[in-house]
Amino acid sequence: MNLFRFGNLNFNNIIMVQDSSVLNQDEKKVLGHPAGLFVLFFTEMWERFSFYGMRVLLIQFLTASVLGANPGWGWSAEQAGALYGTYAMLLYITPIFGGVIADKYIGSRAAVIIGAAIMTLGHAAMAFDSPAMFFIGLGCLVIGTGFFKPNMPAILGEMYKGLPDKKDGAYTIFYMGVNAGAFFGMMLCGYLAETIGWHWGFGLAGIFMLLGTIQFWLAGPLLGKLGVLDKKPKEDTEVKSNLEEGEVKHNNFTLVDIILMVIVGIVGLVYAFNDPLSKNNVLDVFAFLDTPVLRGQNIMIIGALVLFLVLIVSRIQRYAKVVRDRMYGVILLAFFLIFFFMSFEQGATSLVLVARDYVNRELTGNSLLMFNIVNTLLTIVPLIIISWVLIKLALATWSKIALSNIILFVCFILIWGAGIWMLYNEFTAEISEIKVSWFSILNSFFIISLASSVSKIWESKYNPTAAMKYGIGLILVAIGFLILGYGSLGAGQGVKISMIFLVLTYLFHTLGELFISPVGLSYVSKLVPARMLAFMFGMWYLAIAIAQKLAAILGGQVETIQENYSLSHFFFLFTIIPAAAGLLVMVLNPIIKRLMHGIK
Template sequence: MATETANPDFFKSKVLGHPSGLFVLFFTEMWERFSFYGMRVLLINFLTMAIIGVNPGWEWSAENAGALYGTYAMLLYITPIFGGIIADKYIGYRWAVVIGSIIMTLGHASMAFDTEISLYLGLGLLVIGTGFFKPNMTSILSEMYKAFPEKKDGAYTIFYMGVNAGAFFGMMLCGYLAENVGWHWGFGLAGIFMLLGTLQFWLAKPLFGNIGEVPSKEARLKAEEDAKNSTNEEDKRNPFTMWDKILIVITSVIGLLYAINDPLAKIGNIDLFKALEINEKFTGQNVAIIIALILFLVLVIGRMLRYTKVVRDRMIAVIIFAFFVIFFWMSFEQGATSLVLFARDNTQRILSGNSALIFNIVNTILTIAPLLIVSWVLYLLAKQTIKRVFWSNIVLIICFLGVWGVAGWMLNKDWTSHAYEIKYNALKVADIDEKTNQQKKDEKGALVYKYIPVSEAYEANPNDVIEEKTFVIATKETYVVGDQIKVHEEAGGKFVNLTTEQENKIRADYNSKNRTSKIVQAEIKEVRDNQVEITVSWFSILNSFFIIAFASFISKIWDSKYNPPAAVKYGMGLIVMAIGFGLLAFGSYGVQEGVKVSMIWLILAYLFHTLGELCLSPVGLSYVSKLVPARMIAFMFGMWYLAIAIGNKLAAILGGQIENITKEYSLSTFFLIFTIVPIVAGLIVMSLNPLLKKLMHGVK
């Protein structure tokens, strides 16, 4: 058994029973996830926000925003394949992490400028940087524990707590800052912590010894020689033929061009595959991707046929699992697209009185408790390593002072905001169904009307019906009953009160864009008790919170006698997640335009989505490593990530249809799609359990 002297540099100091180097990786991954999820939760919201407002966006359609985000998400799962290869052969894991971090920092900095060119450049840099960073952090961790396999499970548990802590705080703080101050502040905060995380990792170099260094030529040659001399029948070399390489190049090029062409065609009206177009349904890019899929199947089948029956069967099992994982991520990743829009436009996010008080208490606990725990870990790390890596600890302390500062500002703003009921005049008009050209009726048969706020540009008509309407706002401004104020309607039907500076800017924006002003004269009707407006991004933190809360419980079930087969776990994951969408479909059933649904439906949806993720997500990669021979493992891991990439792209494409499907049918119908499809897929994969068990030939 290995002893600690096998790597004395690594084991010189310990925190919570693990080497200090693990917690350097913990914080490095935490800041990277902070920046990644902090940006991710903003992108769709920013792109689809009205171009004129207190916090304007680009006013894209959900379809166009989904096309861009889908390509970004798809490429995030492709570039790590190449980043891992480059690190393995040429630059080592540590340099790969640093290079990736620097490139991602530049990407976040670029996005903070809020211009079209800087946004595209920023997303491109984030894709490239993630390719270097993502695979090599776990590679460093794996190499650190190579001689201590019995400690690896605990190390990965701690590491992934860092992943979820980073995602939690990134979405909470970047989202809050972006929605309450400005988008560039949210994008910029993500970049700042990415930079500081990189710096603390590099300055902690003495803790790692030779781990993750540039591989020597001798080491590479030895690894290749060991593989050639393998006596394991399942590990016999299966070299890529020239035909294999040609197929890989062709399918890769078509896939990359498809990823770029989708947003290019929808946003810029430039179609790289126009020559292949057959009709409106079989567009050029659809024909191209079908060709690429056929060629890819030829490649995979051709390579599989060269293996023995047992190996071939196991690889077929992996392909079946990969196919069903597409359906999971296609639905689960609605959290980055349609659910963001649903939270903004269709969810009641304004709480008053006791509801607001309860939310503020819960949100304070949710914010402070994890920060205290992670700060305590920072204290333990600094206590052990302050002398060896002084400046790395100083950078980490600066990071946490920054997080505490932003969190304190956020909580103070929520606790001290004033609540007012505002009255204004609205024009009452019939709500016309575009299909029938008749006025809509509700479930009881009553005619449906919509109310348009009377803006400063309104020209009176004798036949107009004007009614007094009210809404409630939360603001830091102090008013008394009877005060006259100017308000503006933002995306999702949200009203905001305007300062003189904001009023002048918005009026100038309307004039410059030759649009009719939507500034509304209003009056303070009543001073309310406590009120809080929940940010759109707040709901996204629930996934990370529920993972932290339930991961241990689910893990214990899998370690018990109730541990089901992989196919059943897959089916459970799909079905449990579908229940979340079913609740959203039920909660939004019969809801008319402009009416908000209770936030409880969205909270429950995220709960079931997370439970589904915990059933399915941890299973996949472990089965790839168990079922695939060493000579195909890199290829099959690439294929697995390709399935996830396809799922992410489909998620964004379908999520971008939320406006179209809601307009044509209903919001409830949109969510039913993600209820029915995963349930059917889950039942099918569970029914395949006997076949999959046979194909796996004893692997459990």
């Protein structure tokens, strides 16, 4: 029996491993899938509930006035964007390390439990009205996500090793759990925070994170040894035989590679923390390099990116031609991914501020009645469907994991109670102002509604190439900003934007996401040999991390651009950037196809 100990804590006891070496896939089925899939579904759902429930509040809380009924910290959009950008950037870097730790030392299941527990502490810390606890909470969320994020899909992949024909369906169900959690988290945490107080919203996120963690832990007997680290020595035959055609030796990291990685890593990390600290006049490590044109921190990060490109190109050049070309194809797609997320992630920064300050959210009479009917359907129908899935899971697994099912029922009693309380408040109000966080749920709603239809295109003869998918996705995002730019013409000085423009923006952004986000990692797995996947997935997530930081920095300029020019200028800028990137990647389609060497 393999043991991993933390002090006197035996992780084999914590994850409740059975003697059987694998999950018995034929034992219990729910909707034609192993019951364990729905344990993962609900665990991911509550984690996403907590994560997105907190995220939708972050920029609002930081920029809310320090005075008033629901005070915040009174930061500028630029200051808040700098902090949020660092937070979001680190969320995509720590999973690289969390995956390695799980693979080598503790196993995916223990990593999920550790990550979920640390995130629970993070949410709990943010429920206190204290700046120190707030920053401790953000740190815990970053570390916890590093353990949690890469290892849930790893357990799911292991579960379906013997069921390849059901794997696509399983990932679709799992993806629905992600979006259901995001949907309800943003709706309910946002409503509670905007109605009662910010830290109540942060606290609600923590409650569901805690219950989700306990539910997953108690489900151990159903999962068997899924996600448990196997420490048996592996034969090295695969290492000797997995060279690609044209290769005579493995591409090991050289001393120069390691030195470049250390330099880039240190500069990147210092920059990530220096940005919010310097913009809040706390500390500027790179101030000695400031010039009239560029700040010192920008000079340093540009230099680090140049060194990083040198590192990547030099490593790729050492591979055989076919492998080299395909990896260049991945790098090109990752480059355009930065432009997508840089624009799409305005939904977490500038669009939140626009919804709060510039959109007409007040409803009365028939308009209010229609909104309440729509909002009720949006809330109740998904809850009924997911509650039905919960009952099916409980019927199939009660004899094995009764306590886990009881925790899930407690979760649903709470979420039903919160939903009914929210709807009652809205129906009894004569005049209502739509909550800012409500607009953020539109992305999850549109994904759930449209994902199946868009995915049918990939199975038809009209399935576009990778470059064309990226081009279409980027142009759809540009159209979304074009609509909002048109709607914001003349906005300001008491004139507000009709909410229909913001709803349409989220619709087009979601369509763009469906063309890019789900297919990106698929191309990495197809183009990169198995032994290099970890390295290239790391590059992929690093590209997203860079995009998250850029998105927050640019989003933080919304107030400055609005004051000096107009709000429409800001959105037309974000129309031009993704549109130009989309057209460029389409032009490069023949080159990218050649680099893929036949991979569809």
